[in-house]
Amino acid sequence: MSTLVFSPQSGHSIKPKTKQWQADFTLGLRRGLPIALGYIPVSFTFGLVAVRGGLPAWVAVLISLTNLTSAGQFAGTSLIIAGAALFEITITTLVINLRYLLMSLSLSQKLSTTLSLPQRAVMAFGITDETFSVASLEEQEVTFPYMLGLISGPYCGWGLGTAFGALICSVLPGNLQEALGITLYAMFIALLVPNVKRSQAALVVALLAIGISSCFTWLPVLNQISDGWSIIVATVTACLVGAALFPRKDV
Amino acid sequence: MTRILLAVFLMALVSYLPRVLPMAFRKKIQSPFLRSFLYYVPFAALGALTFPHILYSTGHLASATVGMVVALALAFRGKDLLTVAVAAAIAVYLCQLLLA
Numbered sequence: 068m069s070t071l072v073f074s075p076q077s078g079h080s081i082k083p084k085t086k087q088w089q090a091d092f093t094l095g096l097r098r099g100l101p102i103a104l105g106y107i108p109v110s111f112t113f114g115l116v117a118v119r120g121g122l123p124a125w126v127a128v129l130i131s132l133t134n135l136t137s138a139g140q141f142a143g144t145s146l147i148i149a150g151a152a153l154f155e156i157t158i159t160t161l162v163i164n165l166r167y168l169l170m171s172l173s174l175s176q177k178l179s180t181t182l183s184l185p186q187r188a189v190m191a192f193g194i195t196d197e198t199f200s201v202a203s204l205e206e207q208e209v210t211f212p213y214m215l216g217l218i219s220g221p222y223c224g225w226g227l228g229t230a231f232g233a234l235i236c237s238v239l240p241g242n243l244q245e246a247l248g249i250t251l252y253a254m255f256i257a258l259l260v261p262n263v264k265r266s267q268a269a270l271v272v273a274l275l276a277i278g279i280s281s282c283f284t285w286l287p288v289l290n291q292i293s294d295g296w297s298i299i300v301a302t303v304t305a306c307l308v309g310a311a312l313f314p315r316k317d318v
Numbered sequence: 319m320t321r322i323l324l325a326v327f328l329m330a331l332v333s334y335l336p337r338v339l340p341m342a343f344r345k346k347i348q349s350p351f352l353r354s355f356l357y358y359v360p361f362a363a364l365g366a367l368t369f370p371h372i373l374y375s376t377g378h379l380a381s382a383t384v385g386m387v388v389a390l391a392l393a394f395r396g397k398d399l400l401t402v403a404v405a406a407a408i409a410v411y412l413c414q415l416l417l418a
Contacts, residue, residue, distance in 0.1 A: 171340040306356075
């Protein structure tokens, strides 16, 4: 086996490179499975809405496979259907997606500096709210095969769900569709809770973000601001306060 | 159709750029303040993404609240993502059946 690597100093064999690659990939794949399942009802709805709005099924799938965002592509697609100007479509989608700047920058600090640019370019494509959260809360190092495994399932789920929605083009039974609407949010809760139990700083930051996001939803004037901006403002403000109150020495 | 495909391309571009630009930045940030700031991003983003949007995720405030409480309770007990997500969906489903 040509890929076997031996540590010359100790004389002990270490894990062959391909084995480590496989182990990381498999771990990522496993972590991505719940995300993939959560994506199916959401992307199903997307496919349905897009085709109902007059887009061909293949365009709906193309949008999902090239955009891989929920809110961003929903908004962009509804503007396409409404016949909006290209400029408006682009700016709206951009604003909703600007939060990825923060997520990607945060994740980049967790990555090994040895990752190549093409590897980073591939990993970046798969960053979503869900994959970012799982990867950045991962205790072990986020390697290239791990990330590849993590994004494969959700990517397939997102594409398949869209295709089903676009081709079947009939709504899931109402109660089921509505019940599945909560899955991604429930997953967010499952990711957040163990961390806020462990760290008071994380708790304060999360509660602050929730408070600000609630203001943007319920207070007059503020509720005119789009979701894209409100998530960014809530995240940035909460993190600024967190960094000021609870500076970390170990990160 | 050309207009649509152009729009899809532009959407893909503005979906990818915010993700890839920071990743291309290979240097480790030195400032402790900025590092702390970025460390807190997942917690803040998860909070802002989840609440209050979760309350509107099922179409009924009551069932969404029930689903959220179930998710919180199970997450506090350390259940894994899939269990929490499936249990919340089942709770919402049962709640909708009761309300109907």
